[in-house]
Amino acid sequence: MYFDSFADFVAMGTHGPYVWSAYALTLIVVLANLGVILHQGRKVQATIRQKLRRQQLQEQDSYEP
Amino acid sequence: MQQRVNQAETKTATLWQWINNTFHRFGSPKYFYDLTGKLLPWCWAGVLLVLIPGLIWGLAFAPPDYYQGNSYRIIFIHVPAAGIAMMGYAVMAFAGIVTLVWRMKMADVIAKVVAPIGASFTFLCLVTGAIWGRPTWGTWWEWDARLTSMLILFFLYVSVMALRAAIEHPDVAARATAVLSIVGIVNLPIIRYSVNWWNTLHQPSSIRLTGSSLAPEMLYPLLACIVGFYFLFAVLVMLSARNEVLLREYRSAWVKKWLKP
Numbered sequence: 598m599y600f601d602s603f604a605d606f607v608a609m610g611t612h613g614p615y616v617w618s619a620y621a622l623t624l625i626v627v628l629a630n631l632g633v634i635l636h637q638g639r640k641v642q643a644t645i646r647q648k649l650r651r652q653q654l655q656e657q658d659s660y661e662p
Numbered sequence: 663m664q665q666r667v668n669q670a671e672t673k674t675a676t677l678w679q680w681i682n683n684t685f686h687r688f689g690s691p692k693y694f695y696d697l698t699g700k701l702l703p704w705c706w707a708g709v710l711l712v713l714i715p716g717l718i719w720g721l722a723f724a725p726p727d728y729y730q731g732n733s734y735r736i737i738f739i740h741v742p743a744a745g746i747a748m749m750g751y752a753v754m755a756f757a758g759i760v761t762l763v764w765r766m767k768m769a770d771v772i773a774k775v776v777a778p779i780g781a782s783f784t785f786l787c788l789v790t791g792a793i794w795g796r797p798t799w800g801t802w803w804e805w806d807a808r809l810t811s812m813l814i815l816f817f818l819y820v821s822v823m824a825l826r827a828a829i830e831h832p833d834v835a836a837r838a839t840a841v842l843s844i845v846g847i848v849n850l851p852i853i854r855y856s857v858n859w860w861n862t863l864h865q866p867s868s869i870r871l872t873g874s875s876l877a878p879e880m881l882y883p884l885l886a887c888i889v890g891f892y893f894l895f896a897v898l899v900m901l902s903a904r905n906e907v908l909l910r911e912y913r914s915a916w917v918k919k920w921l922k923p
Contacts, residue, residue, distance in 0.1 A: 598722050606722060609732035615797050619736045619790040620721070623743075626786050627894065630779060634902045641905045642922055645912040 689766045691911045695920070698900040705896045713890025719883035727880075736794040738884060741869075742891035743787040747815060748850055750780030750895065754822070755847045758840030770836040771910065773843065774826065775902035779895065781819035788812060799863055807856035808864035811849060818846040 600606040609616045687693045720738035727734035754776045760769035791809065792802045803809065822839050829835035857866045868876045869884070876884065911917050 599725055600722065609735070610726065612731055612733040612735075612797055615733050615793050616721075616735050619739060619793045620717075622789055622793075623739045623786060626782050630782055630898050631901075633778075634898060634905065637902070638905045641909045645908060645917065646921060648912055649918075 689764075689768050691768060691771075691907045692914070692916045694768055694771075695904060695907055695916075698904055702897065702900055705893045705900065708893030709890060709897060712886055713894055716883050716886030716890050720880075720887060724880050724883050725877075730798055733794060733797045734880075736790050737880075738887045740787060740790040740794060741884060742888045743783045743790065744812070745888055746891050746895045747780060747784035747787050747812070748853060749892075750776050750783060751815060751819070751843070751846065751850060754780060755843040758843040761836055761840045762844075767910070768907075770840075771903050771906045772899070773836070773839065775899055775906055777819055777823045777826070777839075779898050779902065781816060781823065783891075783895070784812065784816040784819055788816060795863075804863050806862040806864060807860035808853065808862050811853045811856050814849055815846075815853060818843075818849060822846070 598606075607613055607617075717738060721735055724735070726732045754773050757769040757773035757776070760766050761773060788809075791812075795804070796802050822843050825842055826835045826839045829838055856862060857864055868874055869881070874881055908917055908920060
């Protein structure tokens, strides 16, 4: 570890706010990307199931007059 | 002699065949889905074993910069983010060429999912650059060549996404966005060489094939972060592309296997 103490590490000389806000933003952007993609995944599953169900119902309808 | 020529010819023929087959296999959505399913755990491992240690190394163990102090530690996210922003655009434009020339449907899946991910890394690069610029140059923003061309890259990503969203017919949208992405390629060499062509506030690149100007204690964690960000990008693109493939191919029999009960 380069820093003498944890307080030093947080302070980063006088640059703490700059460094930590940049890293926090990175975390937010990455997690937001991941969150959106995982949410879309669930939505895709639901959409496909709905479409397939509708297809099935249509096929049944055409079978029985 | 004649025999040797024939042998060489067969070899090139087989190689060409292999390239051709691989290319066509990538065009198959099912093959793509199976392949990314196998690759994803390895890329996640790359994120955990390369990116996270690299960031901790850069934040806590690398020495501070002689001139910039600790603010330079932003380099460990700023430079990889810039790399992803440009590489992502190149991927999107290349996928656009494949869409136009070979009409491969997988290429458009990639082009579609790379756009928002690339845009978010471009945004990250711009904002971390601004945060770094404040203590280093005394300003958040300057209309210099490197910064302006990077901002244009962000606008290019956004306009590609907007164009796709504006066109209802998926095939037309695929071709229109492909053309726009390909035209935007001219911006990539401008970004790359802007620090050499113009007198800019932005420092020239520190990593070069012929001797880097960074000390090894800073260079190694930076390289780890760059490789780690590529893994992260791969994870995001593959996850997102898998969603898109399922949605586009829901009529195929193989998709049913992937429907969660």
